[in-house]
Amino acid sequence: MYSRYARRYARLVTMPTNAPSPTAERVGGTPTHALQDVTASDSTLRRFLHGLPGVDAVGLEARAASLGTRSIKTTAKAYAIDLAISMVDLTTLEGADTPGKVRALGAKAVHPDPTDRTTPATAAVCVYPDMVATAKAAVAGSSVKVASVATAFPAGRAPIAVKLADVREAIDAGADEIDMVIDRGAFLAGHYAKVYEEIVAVKETCGTSARLKVIFETGELSTYDNIRRASWLGMLAGADFIKTSTGKVAVNATPANTLLMLEAVRDFRAQTGVQVGVKPAGGIRTTKDAVKFLVLVNETVGEDWLDNHWFRFGASSLLNDLLMQRQKLATGRYSGPDYVTVD
Amino acid sequence: MAFEYAPAPESRAIVNIAPLYGLFIDGEFVESSGGDLNKTVSPSTEEVLAEYTQANAEDVDRAVKAARKAFEKWSALPGAERAKYLFRIARIIQERSRELAVLETLDNGKPIRETRDADLPLVAAHFFYYAGWADKLDHAGFGTNPRPLGVAGQVIPWNFPLLMLAWKIAPALATGNTVVLKPAETTPLSALFFADICRQAGLPKGVVNIVTGDGRTGAALVAHPDVNKVAFTGSTAVGKEIARTVAGSRKKLTLELGGKGANIVFDDAPIDQAVEGIVSGIFFNQGQVCCAGSRLLVQESIQEELLESLKRRLSTLRLGDPLDKNTDIGAINSAEQLARITALTAQGEAEGAERWSPACELPSSGYWFAPTLFTNVTQAHTIARDEIFGPVLSVLTFRTPDEAVAKANNSQYGLSAGIWTEKGSRILAVANKLRAGVIWSNTFNKFDPTSPFGGYKESGFGREGGRHGLEAYLDV
Numbered sequence: 001m002y003s004r005y006a007r008r009y010a011r012l013v014t015m016p017t018n019a020p021s022p023t024a025e026r027v028g029g030t031p032t033h034a035l036q037d038v039t040a041s042d043s044t045l046r047r048f049l050h051g052l053p054g055v056d057a058v059g060l061e062a063r064a065a066s067l068g069t070r071s072i073k074t075t076a077k078a079y080a081i082d083l084a085i086s087m088v089d090l091t092t093l094e095g096a097d098t099p100g101k102v103r104a105l106g107a108k109a110v111h112p113d114p115t116d117r118t119t120p121a122t123a124a125v126c127v128y129p130d131m132v133a134t135a136k137a138a139v140a141g142s143s144v145k146v147a148s149v150a151t152a153f154p155a156g157r158a159p160i161a162v163k164l165a166d167v168r169e170a171i172d173a174g175a176d177e178i179d180m181v182i183d184r185g186a187f188l189a190g191h192y193a194k195v196y197e198e199i200v201a202v203k204e205t206c207g208t209s210a211r212l213k214v215i216f217e218t219g220e221l222s223t224y225d226n227i228r229r230a231s232w233l234g235m236l237a238g239a240d241f242i243k244t245s246t247g248k249v250a251v252n253a254t255p256a257n258t259l260l261m262l263e264a265v266r267d268f269r270a271q272t273g274v275q276v277g278v279k280p281a282g283g284i285r286t287t288k289d290a291v292k293f294l295v296l297v298n299e300t301v302g303e304d305w306l307d308n309h310w311f312r313f314g315a316s317s318l319l320n321d322l323l324m325q326r327q328k329l330a331t332g333r334y335s336g337p338d339y340v341t342v343d
Numbered sequence: 344m345a346f347e348y349a350p351a352p353e354s355r356a357i358v359n360i361a362p363l364y365g366l367f368i369d370g371e372f373v374e375s376s377g378g379d380l381n382k383t384v385s386p387s388t389e390e391v392l393a394e395y396t397q398a399n400a401e402d403v404d405r406a407v408k409a410a411r412k413a414f415e416k417w418s419a420l421p422g423a424e425r426a427k428y429l430f431r432i433a434r435i436i437q438e439r440s441r442e443l444a445v446l447e448t449l450d451n452g453k454p455i456r457e458t459r460d461a462d463l464p465l466v467a468a469h470f471f472y473y474a475g476w477a478d479k480l481d482h483a484g485f486g487t488n489p490r491p492l493g494v495a496g497q498v499i500p501w502n503f504p505l506l507m508l509a510w511k512i513a514p515a516l517a518t519g520n521t522v523v524l525k526p527a528e529t530t531p532l533s534a535l536f537f538a539d540i541c542r543q544a545g546l547p548k549g550v551v552n553i554v555t556g557d558g559r560t561g562a563a564l565v566a567h568p569d570v571n572k573v574a575f576t577g578s579t580a581v582g583k584e585i586a587r588t589v590a591g592s593r594k595k596l597t598l599e600l601g602g603k604g605a606n607i608v609f610d611d612a613p614i615d616q617a618v619e620g621i622v623s624g625i626f627f628n629q630g631q632v633c634c635a636g637s638r639l640l641v642q643e644s645i646q647e648e649l650l651e652s653l654k655r656r657l658s659t660l661r662l663g664d665p666l667d668k669n670t671d672i673g674a675i676n677s678a679e680q681l682a683r684i685t686a687l688t689a690q691g692e693a694e695g696a697e698r699w700s701p702a703c704e705l706p707s708s709g710y711w712f713a714p715t716l717f718t719n720v721t722q723a724h725t726i727a728r729d730e731i732f733g734p735v736l737s738v739l740t741f742r743t744p745d746e747a748v749a750k751a752n753n754s755q756y757g758l759s760a761g762i763w764t765e766k767g768s769r770i771l772a773v774a775n776k777l778r779a780g781v782i783w784s785n786t787f788n789k790f791d792p793t794s795p796f797g798g799y800k801e802s803g804f805g806r807e808g809g810r811h812g813l814e815a816y817l818d819v
Binding site: 060298 | 786
């Protein structure tokens with residue numbers, strides 16, 4: 001039943017799982033780039049962040065909404081769906097997580113659609129640190145990475161020593177990626193250097209063994225100006241990815257805040273030569289939404305970010321909708337929730 | 344591998360265009376006494392869409408007589424009754440909006456994204472808004488029971504055919520006037536479809552009459568002795584001619600003419616949003632907008648950064664089939680307009696301005712012009728003074744707020760301006776000094792029926808929209 005899909009779209013759906021490392025990519029530890037001076041002290045950092053151009057909320061949201069009206073059909077849709085699947089960080093972050101649940105998630109990440117082996121694997125599974133070993137075993141031998149939230153996720157309200165221990169545990173258990181949360185309290189109190197130093201410390205702990213995603217919890221930072229400042233702060237401190245949210249608060253990823261972060265990584269690369277990834281997380285549940293985000297990527301930063309080394313979706317229910325839409329493209333009709341796996 | 348958008352054309356099956364259209368006079372489609380016909384083409388393909396009637400002076404006279412006859416009863420109706428018809432028209436426009444959007448895109452060449460998301464919603468909103476005024480004229484600030492003028496002769500341009508019709512007809516009808524409207528020569532179809540909507544709404548015969556044709560028809564309408572009010576939107580040259588014709592008569596006149604809007608970007612502007620505003624300011628409707636932000640005044644200290652962002656953004660504009668839902672830039676409306684844009688841009692180059700366009704393939708048939716940017720432009724350049732009415736942006740610089748104001752005002756026009764800064768006090772200070780009828784801050788080309796629109800200087804006089812828009816059709 002899927003051979004038709006393969007025939008029609010095979011040319012389009014060979015998804016790269018990893019982009020080649022750009023020459024300017026840093027090699028763990030302290031970042032080296034053109035903007036090093038601005039992090040010299042709390043006051044230089046503040047001056048720099050407050051000197052960034054302001055964000056006009058109405059204009060930003062209008063631009064995001066207008067890109068949301070792009071009509072993505074047929075071959076473009078097939079491409080977008082497979083690309084989106086390959087970018088999912090399949091996530092379970094519940095108090096009730098068990099080894100069984102994590103194993104099921106891992107199996108699904110490796111083969112999202114058991115009836116169609118041409119379906120790309122997801123980028124990663126994302127779990128709490130104590131589930132990393134289980135997740136690692138579940139995805140062994142595949143391209144799927146294991147990402148772990150750490151640093152007292154989601155609140156981040158713990159002493160730095162505890163946060164770093166959390167990170168070390170996850171890495172020792174084999175995590176390929178660490179999703180840390182910033183100290184929003186410190187950020188909102190204007191203690192940018194504290195936030196910066198914490199990210200630097202976590203980055204040092206990650207070393208060369210894990211890529212670091214820095215979560216801002218944009219819903220708590222509240223203003224677009226804050227989100228732009230946090231994005232630059234995170235990138236200056238050595239983030240490999242900047243990520244919108246934990247998925248645990250009322251407002252998570254939106255087209256507007258993701259567009260803003262895409263503009264930030266674009267401008268940061270233009271100034272420093274360093275490319276940073278973007279991960280919207282939380283609240284993206286449908287194929288339609290995911291495609292809108294890919295359009296944002298395509299028309300803001302372009303091709304260089306259109307693979308899962310540089311762009312991810314933090315999501316759980318999104319994957320099943322992507323799979324159902326994929327089946328719809330192949331067969332011409334909707335299947336239904338019983339034709340994709342529950343996890 | 345690139346994310347290529349597959350073609351996503353809106354179906355034109357929803358529109359049924361007749362091969363030939365007559366004139367809409369006294370509630371019926373009728374033939375001309377002369378029998379001359381014109382063709383209207385799709386600017387994106389040069390395909391002939393339909394033939395329509397060239398109205399002569401005799402036809403115009405018939406239309407004005409029908410409007411005069413209808414005026415007595417229409418103006419005597421209670422405002423609430425007139426409102427019913429306008430509300431009905433507004434609802435029918437909403438119901439038929441997809442059809443009308445496709446039609447407008449075919450006849451005008453503008454992208455379906457704009458007709459669908461801007462033109463049609465604004466058209467319906469305008470009728471809804473003035474329907475609301477019809478029974479509240481006593482409270483509009485013109486005294487009790489303000490009287491209508493009589494028969495309004497209205498001549499509209501081709502850049503927003505249906506929207507300009509709405510701007511003219513909605514306030515005229517709400518205040519109790521009857522109208523004879525002449526749509527532009529290159530875009531008559533949506534007005535003819537509107538005639539059908541009037542019938543569908545059961546509007547009394549003769550309240551709205553549509554006469555099609557070229558400038559001769561317009562001249563006959565403007566000169567007709569039994570017209571009480573002339574309303575014109577279009578070029579400054581034709582506006583001057585109309586003013587001369589009307590001078591010394593009892594006719595009231597409003598003119599909405601050309602512009603050379605200054606979009607002023609200060610160094611503390613939200614850059615990414617300013618770039619979006621510059622793009623929508625000059626590339627919305629291929630720049631064929633009288634209030635377009637065709638002069639970019641950028642503070643010299645951020646010129647480089649801003650231009651780099653702007654060029655990058657222009658490279659993502661999608662030019663092509665106007666019916667494709669992903670098209671940003673459609674076709675130029677006519678060969679004549681294309682020739683004018685081509686000539687003015689050639690002059691810009693000849694006068695030493697630096698020309699830039701993104702890599703952009705133009706379709707082989709139809710009228711097309713790539714988005715174009717001129718840098719090193721000064722106040723002395725023709726492209727900084729003359730209205731180009733196309734997708735061409737002239738970039739000038741300034742050093743201080745005073746200089747920005749001086750340069751923005753240094754124009755024979757005064758229709759629109761934009762101010763980009765994060766500083767609220769500067770917005771107010773600069774706006775107070777600008778001689779322009781419409782000033783946008785941190786946005787551009789936003790329209791709303793509640794907001795008055797019109798110009799200073801050679802951009803015309805009179806206001807359309809809002810409470811002010813009623814005045815143009817009342818005997819006050």
